[in-house]
Amino acid sequence: MSAVGELFSQKRKAKKISLAKVSHDLLVKQEHLDAIEKGQWANLPEPTFAKGFIKIYAQYLGLDTSKILPLYRREYDETKYPHKQSPLQIKKRLMITPNKFALLLFIVTIAIFASYLLIQYFSILSAPKLEIISPPDDLTTSVPAITIDGRSEKEAMVSVNGQFIPIDDQGKFSYQYKLTQGKNTIEIIASKRLSPKSKVTRLVRLSK
Template sequence: MERIGDVLKKKRLDLDISLGQSAEETMIASRYLESMENSDFSPFPGNVYARGFLRRYAEYLKLEEVEIQKLLSQYKAEQEDESFSQTEKKIDVKTTVLRNVRANKKNLYLYSTIIIIAFLIAGGILGAIIIPFLGREPKIDIDQSKLLSQEELMRKSKQPEKKKETRLEIKPVIIKGVLLEGNAFEEVWVQVQIDSGKNKEILIKAGEKIKWNAKGKICLTMGNAGAIAWKFNSKAIGTLGKTGIAKTMLFTPKKMQTVIKKELPVPIPSLSSKEEEKSLTENKEKQETDTIVSFQEQAMREKNTTQTTEERTKTQ
């Protein structure tokens, strides 16, 4: 059975197409095409991407659907065989380790027995030497001036020991700037704003790598959130969302968050021209009525004041 890579390479050479031309027309990086023609699928991030790129390249080379399905089935079988062989290797390693452990246990028992016997022999020899001296009463000269009284010993024993306080200095971890790195699985449109700079629109092709640095923030909008795997400050975070979903993210030195655009409030409908004219007329009539009433009240006050003055004059 021919290898997958041999079938692809033979078909490309029959069509008289270069590897660079294939990469440009399929929008697949040339290193991925070269890996597929070498039957090496390790550079792909997973089986889903490998199968997708294999189908796209086979369709580009105008292979029949039957041949494409055959290649996909062959790829699946090879992956299963590789997984099974890795499992067998793990089992062999475990078996070897168990054998070594058992052998080490036997050696350990042997060494332990030899050591115990050696201690017993040494103990017997020391006992034969020391026991004759134990029967003698030793003479002890005690200098009374150097002995501490019982009270002093009791007093010192009751005094608590001062514990030394140990202080741990915790230095805060300072995160400087924002580092955003990405690896594109497929072609995708993005818009990026670094710090307070202008928005830049970029069309990123499959297989390309991106790297942006910022002092304060990076605002990123993607037309397809599942098209790029990201690293935020050297930590892998994967894709920003599901395939086919547009998303906007804000990255700062300490965190990342989804940006949700707020909807504008619905404006309150204004009055129609007739209703507005009617309201203005009513306000005008009310103002005129209030003015007339005010003049009438002022005239009455002046009349009462005049009558009071005349009455006072007659009285005098």
């Protein structure tokens, strides 16, 4: 325990006053009063406030502040105080100025634009979706023609066994396909520029 802290502790105990009462009377946190009595100066707020606490605590106990403060200064080198940011300093750092807001807006705009480009890039490089609604696979029929219904992407080109077929602005298509006797393998392909192809195969048997 430090010499200064010992003076406070002895005087308080001699007066039979608890730290809790001192804290209540002076409106100073008990942990700060405890740090003063133990000489744990680094646990106190910055030196300006620490000296204020020491002064009012000394006056409260009837100690001579003209002697206490010099003892404190000899005991503790304030230049070694681990500077902590006050709430005011933190608030000032967090305050958004017009320049900071403009910079933030610029960064957000760039991020949104970059995200859009990435989405478009991967959309171009990804295979187009292709869904065949009819006919079902492995179908046997006696009708010599079937309707191939499906949907893809409106930017895609769709072909049936190498024959390109029209597609509407919603990506839907419908195509009449003539069957030959026996097994018919129908290959439907959707393709886009620079993208892999999507392929669906249907097996249809024409029976007599």
